[in-house]
Amino acid sequence: MLSNTCKYGIRAVIYLAVNQIEGKKIGIKKISEELTLPAPFLGKILQMLAKKKMLASTKGPNGGFSLAKDAEDITLFDIVEAIDGTDVFEQCMIGLKICEDDKSKEEKCPFHEKSSVVRTKFYNAFKQQTVKDFSTGIKNADEILTF
């Protein structure tokens, strides 16, 4: 469904949202330890998100990453788009050429209509769910993320 890379990214962004303190950054080392995933790999992922202006980063002591915008303005869709791209929300689920975008409805496969409905709901769910929903929607927010 989503790549591991993308799932890691989602967990890390949620972690930042849950643990953010105004004006402070959190280092890769800390994040990777808490989420028990490889620090160098996480670094790469967060770099990607920083390039897309979702995160801010500063080097040096006390450096690290922070959200570049309000948690309520970052959706799961935004993170997936930045890491995996939007194919998963758009492509024919069973990989049929006939279902390409420019085809008329009649030319598409017998499964297309039904699967499109589901995929749209799937898309909406990711588009509506903000990172803030994770930090406010649970008693012990860190529990969401630990493995």
Add this chain to the structure above:
Amino acid sequence: MLSNTCKYGIRAVIYLAVNQIEGKKIGIKKISEELTLPAPFLGKILQMLAKKKMLASTKGPNGGFSLAKDAEDITLFDIVEAIDGTDVFEQCMIGLKICEDDKSKEEKCPFHEKSSVVRTKFYNAFKQQTVKDFSTGIKNADEILTF
């Protein structure tokens, strides 16, 4: 979403349903040419499905593969289950440990409820769509599959 292997398998099974003639088999070579995918790789995939009794195969001249049951009794779900497994229909979409099956509803992540609803619809779509729907639901059935 689904692996390429799985998408190939789906296309091949649909091909067999569309082109089947009572009592006849269709060879890998023929199928792979029509679907423009590598014959040896396709062979492996069809072998998997034959082991699971979804397809029947015979060696030798005029050998090949055929559906082992009625096209209306093979669902997209069955094919996915045989090739990729059922994780895609079951696992937490964003890979959170907290969402494991044995947890109570309250312990799951804030996204869980919404994503479960979508995933169930997704599951139902695959469970309801039979291979026969593809062979009857379109004028020129082969057009579905060609690349």
Add this chain to the structure above:
DNA sequence: AAAATTTCGTACAATATTGTCTTAAATATA
């Protein structure tokens, strides 16, 4: 200014997925 810290960027390495090749086994036909 020097040293320490920590991200950035690139190159490298391991693993998983996808694809290929070869030989063996089974079946049909001559």
Add this chain to the structure above:
DNA sequence: TATATTTAAGACAATATTGTACGAAATTTT
């Protein structure tokens, strides 16, 4: 029975994904 055809099975190879290492750049502290 011999030969041709075609799947079965497993080893091998290429590619994509995932993960690691290391030097460079930036920032803070001393």
